[in-house]
Amino acid sequence: MNYIDLLGFAAALGTTSSLVPQAYKIFKTQKTGDLSLFMYGLICGGVFLWFVYGLLICSYPVIFSNGLTFVLSVYIMIMKIRHG
Secondary structure (H helix, E strand, C coil), rough: CCCHHHHHHHHHHHHHHHHHHHHHHHHCCCCCCCCCCCHHHHHHHHHHHHHHHHHHCCCHHHHHHHHHHHHHHHHHHHHHHHHC
């Protein structure tokens, strides 16, 4: 692993972890009324495409960050559909 990958993983940690508080709050409260379903749909589509791109270029930081972001975003979107 080189310093460029380390930089990528650091960036991934920052951006991906930003969804954790929202997912946790939804998990605890089951409330999603103020969230935009359209926005989470766009996020899911975008990060899925980034994930596929990461697979195609064999970039572990891109694969890791967007795979995890996709899972968190899909969870939030599913909860929005269920409880929104």
